[in-house]
Amino acid sequence: MSTSAPTAAGAQVERGELEGRPKPRVSERTRAERKLGWMLCAPAVIVMLAVTAYPILYAIWLSLHRSDLRFPDRTAWIGLDNYITVLTSNLWWKDLFHTMVLTVFSVSIELVLGMLLALAMHRAIMGRGLIRTSALVPYGIVTVVAAFAWRLAFSKADGGFVPVVLNLQQDPLIVTWSTYLVAILAEVWKTTPFMALLLLSGLALVPDDLHEAAKVDGATTWQRFWKITVPLMKPAILVALLFRTLDAFRIFDTVQVLSNGSNRAIESVSQLSYNTLLVRLNLGLGSAVSVLTFLCVLIIAFVYVKFLGANLAQQRGER
């Protein structure tokens, strides 16, 4: 994503040159303002670059080496071998599949529930504050804590009540499909409020008189929702989906807690990366997984922005 930096700056310079305007003399005051602007932004920009841009470049460098902390003296340049190892392994594709299933299902369910919650917050005839407060609890709660709540409810080994109530013979958290269900449930519970709040800000932009006019013309509630609310909210919906898809794709905490112990029913790509890097201490191979995860995130963002037309400028507070 740092690739957008040079192009944007380049475009600006080019535009100035093409217009062929004589360079206006920069006044003392403008120059002082620019200097102050840069100085005020410098600390934040330096920190952000130092902690994200540099490490990702370092990760790329590591991914091209054989670098295993258990055998430090065997470090060597091996080109794309790590990527070949990862991309030809079943584990990567299996984990990518797990991650995609979790992402697609949780984001779609969240969109539907988030929309309902946003409508409830928008139109409630009483108790708006109550809904908002309770909806913010899942948002604020620590993800690990929420995951434990679900694990302690569903796991047979931890004495959860769900297997008792449903009279299950097998622990739901050692079977793949039921672990999916619990993980999706945990994600949906935790992040639907965030989705709802983003949608709510879009909902506030839909003018009431449009609805009134449609009502007079005899449109049903359902028609008004699909023909007025949804088209006008499209930008807000796309941005909410983009944020949540990227976030869901990086899922780590929930899966880590749910699959604690030896039997890992499901594993996400973040898990794979973490395990290779910090459990098996294979920095080269782990970095290759990290870089591939980063590329997936880039692709998702690109698809949303280019093909679906998610307009992020709107979210920059430039409304």
Next chain:
Amino acid sequence: MAVDRKRWFGWAGAELIIVVAALFPVLWLLSLSLKTPATVNDGRLIPKTFSFDNYSSIFHQDIFTKALRNSIGIAAISTVIAVVLASMAAYAIARLEFPGKRLILSASLAIAMFPPVSIVGPLYDMWRTLGLYDTWPGLIIPYMTFTLPLAIFTLSAFFREIPWELEQAAQMDGATPAQAFRKVILPLAAPGVFTTAILVFIYAWNDFIFALSLTSTTRAQTVPPAIQSFTGVSQFTAPTGAIAAAAIIVTIPIVVMVLFFQRRIVAGLTAGAVKG
């Protein structure tokens, strides 16, 4: 009248569902945390007997008390630094004209979408070389980095709304620039700064992956990774009750914040539109 009453009951029902769905897992943890080791696996929603043993047991475990101290300290320091740096940048973005402004906003947006797992490996390696592994700064640095975009977006949205002419008006009336800033601008900017601080705090309080990867001992380990290594009331009991008690303790500050500042949190989230 009958229709109105029907609508009223409809809404009451819907709201009840929302509230129960939102709070149920928390209530389940609360129930578990109050059970005794003998009844913790009984699957009952309301404990048969109430006991605070789990709470007293975790407060006697170094691993929890130190983790709690680390969590509070690290989240607080990250919040202060991130808010100061972001305020400076957001002031410049909202008030000054300078080239590169949009670039900074785009770059922060990119960082907000950045997957943390892509850099834990390099950070682990770098931190061990720099001596930052398993220290407070080792966590504060990534936390403030990942909250800066959110903080800059939220604050610049708030700062744009401030009527800055008031500053000049106060100076015309004879206030010094410092007085004008302190007495006029600061009170107007405070709500935005405060909202941002809450969102940054929630992020740092919530983080798991950095804390799991970049710490190893009670020196800097925060509560989320520490929770898994709890032991029960005695050596031979399952840690379920202890985990639930610790979970409730770390949830309390969040619930309190949400109760008191829900309006601000909502305003901040929708202004920044970046998850914390």
